[in-house]
Amino acid sequence: MTLPPLSPDAALFLDFDGCLVDIAPRPDAVRVTGALRDRLARLHDRQGGAVALISGRDVADLRGHLPDFPGVVAGSHGSELSLRAGHVQTLHHAEFDAAALHADLRALAAPHPALLVEEKPHGGALHYRAAPELEPEVRRIMQDLAARNPHLMLQPAKMALELRPAGVGKDSALAHLMTLEPFHGRLPVFAGDDTTDEPAMAEAQSRGGMAIKIGEGATAAAHRLPDPAALALWLDRSLT
Template identity: 45%
Template structure:
């Protein structure tokens, strides 16, 4: 049970999945907070292999205009990755699960990172993956991810290895994700990022709408709903979200209608 819960595939509560049943507050009273992979774009076999449909930047541009800039991405991606995939988006960004931020165009690290430990963890995970070429390693400024999308049968091995590193690394913890395990600093999370965004001038006092697909998005949805907002789960896994949609296309459809 623990394994399936950690990997995000345990079935559970199924919120309403009917697009027409998703009642969103007026855009003038809302803030739109969105995950990227699996939410705005389909997940790819490799992190840099995602394709951004033309309607996604168009939607973000329309939302920025309609909502006076109260649109932000909250992602496990680095800020550099997000800027690469969405070069025209000038809204706020929370990257690397909250370890990085771009607020009003200014980039920053949100907390001090033990770079020596990050480097050691990345080296160890690289060495491990060299023995298992079906695994894919993604290094980040504040940690490292081991993807097993190409080797689902090795998920247990990946979890045990990454958990052992987390247990031996003060200040870092294991973050399960869909088809991946990430080592990241304690105290970093998308929920913290949502609280930061909702405290900004312009965002404060508005109703947050958060959409995400991964385990890392659950705490963020919980915060958004605790602030009187709405969580939208993308995909099939168990969720605290009030609503559910099948995939990125369905989310973009809903948001396009909402902003029309």
């Protein structure tokens, strides 16, 4: 199906890693260009402020990569919402000891120096990109931690497994934002690259909007673009 241009009346929801930026060897090594910062600022203006980034990263991390982004950021898979720089609220009610989870994660991963532990305020991730053969071990570790933390759920990601709060997701973040101005009453457009994006893609389409899958893999999205560069091109064409 041919991808129509982005309507200025749409509410635009964008994933970050693998969608706006190429996946990096380590999460902190992503490259944010001036062109991307400029594109996001212009989109924010054109869509009347109805542009939100919805990411698995926590809000502070994502805002750190995009310090001048004027729009909304939903972080930690929909667990956190930041309506503007300096603002953040929690959208889930799971109480848990993040420091204890992070300590368990570090201890279980310690025998495997190739694994990367990512500590998040609402969970944690174990990356095996540097050692794909450790995938079964990572699965064993994370399933063990999930069993010990029933308020968390196991979230597969690209070359990583993550624990995040149960009962929230990118779809619930999108649905919540659609109740707020300036998103309310617009048709949602969601672009993402990973399995964590699929519920939000289905949510956007169920509301009469549009979903765009970036890259390969099974998807509920009716549209597909090959990589972040192709998404950037489509967004830039919509801006001209």
